[in-house]
Amino acid sequence: MFKELWESFTDALEGLGSVIHFLFRLVVHSPSALLRFNLISQQIFNSGAFSLVIIMLSGLFVGMVLGLQGFQLLQRFGSEEALGTAATIGLVKELGPVVTALLFAGRAGTALASELGLMRATDQISAMEMMAVDPIKRVVVPRFLGGVISMPLLAAIFCVIGIYGAQLVGVQIMGVDAGSFWSQMRSAVSLKDVTEGIAKSLVFGVACSLIAVYQGYYATPTAEGVGRATTSTVVTSAVVILFLDYLITAAFL
Amino acid sequence: MRKSRTLNLGTGSFVLLGFAALFFLTTQTTSRGLSWFGPPRYEVTAKFDNVGDLKVGAPVSMSGVEIGRVAKIDFDSKDYKAVVLLRLNTRYDKIPTDSDASIYTQGLLGGKFIGITAGGADTFLKDQDHIDFTQSAFVLENLIGQVLANFTKSKADALDAAPANPKAPEKTK
Numbered sequence: 001m002f003k004e005l006w007e008s009f010t011d012a013l014e015g016l017g018s019v020i021h022f023l024f025r026l027v028v029h030s031p032s033a034l035l036r037f038n039l040i041s042q043q044i045f046n047s048g049a050f051s052l053v054i055i056m057l058s059g060l061f062v063g064m065v066l067g068l069q070g071f072q073l074l075q076r077f078g079s080e081e082a083l084g085t086a087a088t089i090g091l092v093k094e095l096g097p098v099v100t101a102l103l104f105a106g107r108a109g110t111a112l113a114s115e116l117g118l119m120r121a122t123d124q125i126s127a128m129e130m131m132a133v134d135p136i137k138r139v140v141v142p143r144f145l146g147g148v149i150s151m152p153l154l155a156a157i158f159c160v161i162g163i164y165g166a167q168l169v170g171v172q173i174m175g176v177d178a179g180s181f182w183s184q185m186r187s188a189v190s191l192k193d194v195t196e197g198i199a200k201s202l203v204f205g206v207a208c209s210l211i212a213v214y215q216g217y218y219a220t221p222t223a224e225g226v227g228r229a230t231t232s233t234v235v236t237s238a239v240v241i242l243f244l245d246y247l248i249t250a251a252f253l
Numbered sequence: 254m255r256k257s258r259t260l261n262l263g264t265g266s267f268v269l270l271g272f273a274a275l276f277f278l279t280t281q282t283t284s285r286g287l288s289w290f291g292p293p294r295y296e297v298t299a300k301f302d303n304v305g306d307l308k309v310g311a312p313v314s315m316s317g318v319e320i321g322r323v324a325k326i327d328f329d330s331k332d333y334k335a336v337v338l339l340r341l342n343t344r345y346d347k348i349p350t351d352s353d354a355s356i357y358t359q360g361l362l363g364g365k366f367i368g369i370t371a372g373g374a375d376t377f378l379k380d381q382d383h384i385d386f387t388q389s390a391f392v393l394e395n396l397i398g399q400v401l402a403n404f405t406k407s408k409a410d411a412l413d414a415a416p417a418n419p420k421a422p423e424k425t426k
Contacts (some may be wrong), residue, residue, distance in 0.1 A: 003405040040255070041264045043381040088282050153271020163282065169368050183319065187310055187364070198275070 017079065022214050025136060025155065026144050028243075032140040033065035035114045043146025047209075048110035051154055053105055055100060059158035063165025069177055070166070070173045080176045087166035092189070092197040096159035098245055104151055106235035109212035112143050113233040116216025116237035140217055144209045151205025152198055175179035203248060204241050211237050293343045294321065295380040299354045299367075300334040305390025307356055307365040315369045320345040323367065341385075349374040351375065353386035365390060396416050 033040065066087045074080050119125050119139065128135045170176040212233045219229035305324060307362045311402075313321040321341035323360075350374030356365050378384070 026269075030360055042260060042268065045260050045264040049263045052267060052270075092282065094276060150267075150271075151272070153268060156271055156274035160277050183280055183312070187312065191279065191283050193281060194278050197278070 029141045039142035048150030051107045059161035060165040063162030064169045067166035067169030076238045081180035083170045084181035085188040091162040097200035100155040100242045111228045112212040113216035114230045115230045117219035123219040147209030148205045152201040155201035294340045295383045299384040303389040304335040313367045348378045350376045355388035356390035
């Protein structure tokens, strides 16, 4: 039994090592991929602009729930005016980046993984290698960079929509004063809170895109393998996002 | 060609929207950036014996209406006082020169802010003027100390009153 445990441990280490190796290959090829911006632009459109609707809807509802819950809680202490501060700090630092990253892994990550997996299964990647086209440069790096660029932008949009959602419930429905909602938020939220959120969404963007691209590129070239790659993209992304979230929060304290 | 145009248009508007959101987050939800885009302002100073935990960026209000913000808090080593630089909105430029500035607390546990009460002078504060009448922050520890001192003093008085010695209370001080 110890032997099996040890083997699964070394397997996990090997997987981590090959992901890191893959990341280095992607980073090395990134500068030359930036010259062919059309490819990246198309991927930003695919993974960013197509995720916009789900991100905006979720942001609105998360913000509205925050407004409602925050109001109920703050009312007990007679400080409903702090609702703007509470909702904004919650959204910008925590909920914005994390929920966006989870949705992004579900919406864009799975699409990337299954696309690349299917390319592998239908031998398109091998065909490219035959034609002396580096598939990493031509296919993988643009998708990776597209995800890395899209993610912080999506998180920022999520936060803004969420703040307006909280404002909608808190001010319009629950009757918190609009002036104190915004002015308390402005005096209490510091630029450091916003940079923490942006840093988180950048790191999550790299992690999500890397996991999706890696799982797809190294998928077993069968129908089952593609399915498994898609599933493990979501599962791994979710765990890694929450783990990294803790690390970055601790680093910014 | 047609397809690539709509695609670039979509990407462009998505990126624009994203950066607009980032811009909104950094300038509109934080105290930073308000001074870049805010209304024109003028600066006046006020000296306080004690500012308590007044912070840069705290509101300056008059009759409860915010008219500006605290821009800088400095220490004057000549007369051992805190010098607070107030940046006021030029819309409110009819503040009499003999107005007084006091430091108040928002709510029970809230942050400090500066409240200005209008005086009766005919001249108004201008840029780089000085507010002479100030009232320091209410420091809870000092108040508790005073209450305790009064309490022990009145107890001592009561004890001293019994032997009918009028000079004793001065000695116990």
